[in-house]
Amino acid sequence: MRAAHPFTQLAVAATLPALAWTLPAPAAGIATAALALGLTATRGLRRGLWPALLTAAPFWLFLFLLHDARTTLAIGLRITTMVASFVWLAAALVPARLVEAMVARGWSVSAAYLIAATLSAVPTLRARAQRIVEAQRCRGLSPRGSLRNRMRALRALAMPLLLSALHDVDERALALATRGLVPGARRTPLRAPADPVLERLARWGLVLVCVGALVWRLV
Amino acid sequence: MSFWYPATEAPALSNVSFAVAGGEVVALVGGVGAGASTALLVAADLAPRVTGGQIEGIVSRTERSGIVLPTPWTQSSGMAFTVWDEVAFGPANLGWPAQEIARQVDHALERLDIAALAERDPITLSGGELQRTIIAGVLAMDPGLLLLDEPTAELDPAGARAVWRLVRELAREGKAVLVATSDLDALPDLADRVVWLEGGAVRASGAPQLLADDAVCAAGLGTTVAGVWRAARLEPPYPLTVAEAVRRWR
Amino acid sequence: MALSVALRLDGVGFSYGAVQALTDVTFTVAPGERVALLGRNGAGKSTVVRLVTGLLAPAAGTLWVGDWDTQGLAPEDLAGRVASVFQHADQQLFARTVREDVGFGPRALGFSEGDVARRAEDALEALGLTPHADEHPYDLPPALRQIAALAGALALEPALLVLDEPTAGLDRSWRARVADALAERAAGGAALLVVTHDLAFAAEALERALVLDGGRLACDEPLSGLLTSAARLAPLGLLPPTVAALSEGLALPGRPVRERDAAHTLARVARGGPRA
Numbered sequence: 001m002r003a004a005h006p007f008t009q010l011a012v013a014a015t016l017p018a019l020a021w022t023l024p025a026p027a028a029g030i031a032t033a034a035l036a037l038g039l040t041a042t043r044g045l046r047r048g049l050w051p052a053l054l055t056a057a058p059f060w061l062f063l064f065l066l067h068d069a070r071t072t073l074a075i076g077l078r079i080t081t082m083v084a085s086f087v088w089l090a091a092a093l094v095p096a097r098l099v100e101a102m103v104a105r106g107w108s109v110s111a112a113y114l115i116a117a118t119l120s121a122v123p124t125l126r127a128r129a130q131r132i133v134e135a136q137r138c139r140g141l142s143p144r145g146s147l148r149n150r151m152r153a154l155r156a157l158a159m160p161l162l163l164s165a166l167h168d169v170d171e172r173a174l175a176l177a178t179r180g181l182v183p184g185a186r187r188t189p190l191r192a193p194a195d196p197v198l199e200r201l202a203r204w205g206l207v208l209v210c211v212g213a214l215v216w217r218l219v
Numbered sequence: 220m221s222f223w224y225p226a227t228e229a230p231a232l233s234n235v236s237f238a239v240a241g242g243e244v245v246a247l248v249g250g251v252g253a254g255a256s257t258a259l260l261v262a263a264d265l266a267p268r269v270t271g272g273q274i275e276g277i278v279s280r281t282e283r284s285g286i287v288l289p290t291p292w293t294q295s296s297g298m299a300f301t302v303w304d305e306v307a308f309g310p311a312n313l314g315w316p317a318q319e320i321a322r323q324v325d326h327a328l329e330r331l332d333i334a335a336l337a338e339r340d341p342i343t344l345s346g347g348e349l350q351r352t353i354i355a356g357v358l359a360m361d362p363g364l365l366l367l368d369e370p371t372a373e374l375d376p377a378g379a380r381a382v383w384r385l386v387r388e389l390a391r392e393g394k395a396v397l398v399a400t401s402d403l404d405a406l407p408d409l410a411d412r413v414v415w416l417e418g419g420a421v422r423a424s425g426a427p428q429l430l431a432d433d434a435v436c437a438a439g440l441g442t443t444v445a446g447v448w449r450a451a452r453l454e455p456p457y458p459l460t461v462a463e464a465v466r467r468w469r
Numbered sequence: 470m471a472l473s474v475a476l477r478l479d480g481v482g483f484s485y486g487a488v489q490a491l492t493d494v495t496f497t498v499a500p501g502e503r504v505a506l507l508g509r510n511g512a513g514k515s516t517v518v519r520l521v522t523g524l525l526a527p528a529a530g531t532l533w534v535g536d537w538d539t540q541g542l543a544p545e546d547l548a549g550r551v552a553s554v555f556q557h558a559d560q561q562l563f564a565r566t567v568r569e570d571v572g573f574g575p576r577a578l579g580f581s582e583g584d585v586a587r588r589a590e591d592a593l594e595a596l597g598l599t600p601h602a603d604e605h606p607y608d609l610p611p612a613l614r615q616i617a618a619l620a621g622a623l624a625l626e627p628a629l630l631v632l633d634e635p636t637a638g639l640d641r642s643w644r645a646r647v648a649d650a651l652a653e654r655a656a657g658g659a660a661l662l663v664v665t666h667d668l669a670f671a672a673e674a675l676e677r678a679l680v681l682d683g684g685r686l687a688c689d690e691p692l693s694g695l696l697t698s699a700a701r702l703a704p705l706g707l708l709p710p711t712v713a714a715l716s717e718g719l720a721l722p723g724r725p726v727r728e729r730d731a732a733h734t735l736a737r738v739a740r741g742g743p744r745a
Contacts, residue, residue: 096298109312113298121297124342128560135561138522139621140548140577156573159563167607168293174260175294177269178286179356180312188311188320190304250640251612289638290611345510346556372638375510375666377706401640404711439642443669443711443728450732453739461711465718 005195006098008203012039013089015206020081022213026070029077036084043091052087056080097193104192109185113176125165132160220276222261227272231257232419234276239395241282241363244386246406247399248430248440249416255399258416259286259366262397282363282395285309289369291349294356295341302344302352303328303337309360320359327359330385346373354382358389365389367398383409403430404442407459415440431457472535475500475629475660476521482529483516490516491684493530500628503651503661505671505692508681509706514633514664517681518555521631521662523547535628549578552627556634558618562606567598567617570606574625585624592623595650612638619647623654630654633664648674668710672696672726680705693726 004012020032040048059079063072095115102112136156142149222232232254239245247255260266263286267274288294299305306327310320328334331351336344341352350373357365367386371379383405390396390411400406406413407427414424415435422434429435431445433455441449444464445457458464476498483491491513498504506514519525520532523544532539534550552574564570572589580588593599596616606614619635630651636644644667651674655661665671671678671692678692682704688695695701696713709717712731716724721738725731 094300096300096304099298124292124297127342131555131557132561134524134544135555135558137544138524138548138551138553138555139574139625140545141573142545142577152577156563160561163563163607164560171288171290171293172297174265174269175288176296177265178263178284179294179296179309180360181296182312185312186314188314188317190307190311190317190320250642251610347510369638375706376668376708380708403641439640439645444715447712447715447728447732447735450728451735451739453735461714461718464715468719 003092003094003097003193005193005199006093006101007195008199009089009093010098011203011206013085015210016085017078017082018210019213020078022210022217024217025074026077029074029081032081033077033084036081036088039088040084040091043088047091048088052080052084055087056083059083097191100189100191101193101195103187104189108183109181109187110183113181121165125161128164129157129161133157136160220261220274220278222257222266222275223273224257224266225271225273230419231272232261235416235419235421237414237421237424239364239397241393241395242390243411244390244396244398244409245412245414246410246427247397247414247416248401248403248406249399250439252418253416254419255416256289256368257419259368259397259399262286262364263366280364283360284364284366285357285360285362286366287354287357287368287370289372291346291353291373294353295349296356299341301337302333302339302341305341305352306356306359309356313360323359323361324355327355330358330388331355332381347375347378350374351378351382363394365394365396367396367400369400370398371400371402379405403440404444404460406430407442427459428456431455431459433457472500472628474498474533475502475535476662477533478517478520478530479532480530481520481527481532483520483525483527489684491520494681494684494686495530496679496686496689498629498660498662500658500660501655502677503655503675504663504677504679505675506662506664506679506681507666507671507705507707508687512681513684514681516684518553518631518633518662518664521629522551522553545577548574548625548627550627551629551631552622552625553631554619554622554633554635556637559611559614561618562614565605566603567606567609567620568593568602570617571602571620571624574621578625588624588626589620592620595623595653596620597646612640612643615639616643616647619650623650627659629660629662631662634667635663636665636667636670644670645673666707668696668702668707669712672710672712673728693724696726697724 016032016036020029037049037052040052056079060076063076098115099112103109141153141156220232220235221230223230235258247258249255257266260270261278263284266272296305296308299308303324307320307324310323328337331354333348333351333355336348341349344352354370371382374382379402386396386409410427412424413427413429415422415429423429430442435441436445436449442459444461445459448457458467474497478494478496481491481494506517508514520527523539523542526540534547537550539547562570564573568589571592572585575585575588593602596619598616598620601609601613606617622630635647648670651661663675676692678695679689680687696709697717699709702709712728713726716726716731721734723734725734
């Protein structure tokens with residue numbers, strides 16, 4: 001199945017939570033959460049459904065401790081929709097395609113890059129985090145044991161990642177400037193994603209649905 | 220030219236003067252912190268424009284420059300799915316027509332011997348493969364002035380030799396090349412001129428023969444052969460390369 | 470307690486899924502021995518390193534670090550015996566000062582503060598990092614951060630030091646300092662296993678060569694013989710380092726591969742000593 005245009009993906013990921021929050025609970029929540037989780041399932045169990053469920057679980061726990069059953073269900077479903085939509089987007093959206101789509105529309109290259117760079121930093125940082133964990137373990141860092149031990153472990157793992165990532169940002173700015181990514185650059189789109197009329201109409205449709213839901217709710 | 224990084228008292232470069240012409244390879248040598256990397260950043264118009272800081276003196280360029288920094292993974296665009304796209308990143312940002320981009324990219328991939336990697340995801344590349352990809356990415360922008368900071372740091376000896384051969388080829392084609400490297404033994408065959416930087420100032424400059432100079436060797440910056448000759452307390456002038464030493468020995 | 474063996478691999482095999490990375494690798498490293506692990510990319514060198522440090526467990530055969538069988542031991546358990554420095558180690562630093570980062574290993578192993586301070590001081594001293602000891606790691610250039618990571622490994626005072634390309638990005642004076650520090654540790658009884666393609670460094674710091682080819686141990690011999698043979702090095706994609714090439718080209722007696730030895734021999738021959 002050919003991937004949808006990045007703007008369509010963004011629209012869908014924004015619409016589901018918007019509807020979950022504006023339309024009456026719990027019916028809306030159930031429908032949108034089911035749709036969102038269904039989307040994450042299309043990305044597979046490991047990369048889609050499981051992370052979504054895992055991320056949403058703590059919220060359900062807190063809600064359960066703080067609120068009664070009805071409120072828990074209502075808010076829980078809305079949060080699940082948000083989390084699942086975001087997890088799906090992170091897995092489905094390819095930053096390079098998003099930038100190309102933005103550029104093909106004539107949007108500022110630098111702004112497009114900023115968004116793409118944030119999203120694509122994840123795999124690099126994940127790989128580096130693994131390397132850091134291994135290196136620290138080989139220096140005797142044990143993630144097991146007392147609370148004090150675990151706190152020390154966290155610092156030894158998180159700090160190098162943060163420091164090296166921040167340091168990278170500095171160097172990256174230099175490197176990008178030299179590869180032509182400067183304000184005012186007019187980039188040639190290399191692989192502009194296809195944007196069939198049907199998808200464009202669908203996006204406008206989604207926007208209308210959201211606005212409609214909001215109006216209906218307020219009136 | 221003198222240059223200060225932001226919020227520092229001591230200049231990173233003081234009173235540095237040199238020139239690079241098309242078809243020439245000039246090498247900057249010096250210890251850690253001597254200022255070679257800074258000099259390249261100034262030449263690339265990244266210092267002080269992007270790094271901040273203060274500059275005095277004149278820097279004049281007649282060609283567009285492309286710089287390759289020493290750490291490859293900070294230079295990947297972060298938004299290319301394939302090596303081909305990564306190399307095309309620069310040319311695309313320059314707004315060239317798609318056909319021209321394709322031509323330059325394919326040519327650059329060939330010259331760096333990574334055409335086989337064209338469809339790979341840059342994340343999966345080894346350090347050496349990534350370094351060659353970055354060099355290809357800068358080359359694809361067809362700069363008249365090529366600035367290289369330790370371009371062989373991640374490469375194995377065979378890869379390093381290939382890059383130096385490519386540099387000489389590029390110079391023959393008319394490009395100006397300024398390279399900072401600690402691979403001193405490669406310089407006699409690579410560089411037309413050597414500039415010795417120490418503490419941000421130019422201590423000496425001249426033909427690669429400089430690397431057999433007594434003072435340079437004393438600073439640990441001579442070629443290995445010259446260093447051994449000097450340590451054996453034989454008379455200067457010291458030979459630069461194994462070939463020269465063998466000739467002299469006979 | 471002196472160990473008679475620092476590292477022993479016996480018929481070790483490992484595969485990543487369907488890809489056989491190592492087959493039947495057997496060798497022993499004695500305390501104080503300095504070994505270079507050579508081979509093309511993909512020959513299995515990093516796999517050996519990961520097995521020795523406990524990040525991977527052998528699929529076949531056994532691996533002993535000292536008298537400990539690594540089966541069932543995690544990397545943090547082995548840190549008392551094996552200290553390792555991987556590539557891009559400059560990214561693992563995190564403490565406020567270099568000194569504090571160097572002391573991280575010993576502290577994690579539970580040594581007293583006094584011991585930790587002494588070990589850190591010794592390691593910094595050995596590598597010439599003392600002038601930078603109280604700076605923030607990220608104020609230093611990447612080359613010095615890499616040296617600081619090495620100091621961290623030295624501070625563990627291990628029986629076995631495993632290093633992966635320790636001289637990448639270093640200039641000649643730092644390479645010499647690393648070679649000297651490692652030689653000092655080896656003289657004190659530590660065994661060295663160094664993955665490198667920097668043969669000039671290997672010539673200065675190491676004495677024995679283990680060559681991996683396609684996951685098997687292709688040869689195990691003294692390093693100096695291998696370094697002067699361009700024919701043997703060519704299949705590995707390597708050339709003889711400059712000093713070895715000089716020795717061979719000038720036909721220096723004994724074919725020295727280290728700079729100091731070559732200079733010494735050269736001086737002797739130039740003064741009219743035997744040229745045979």
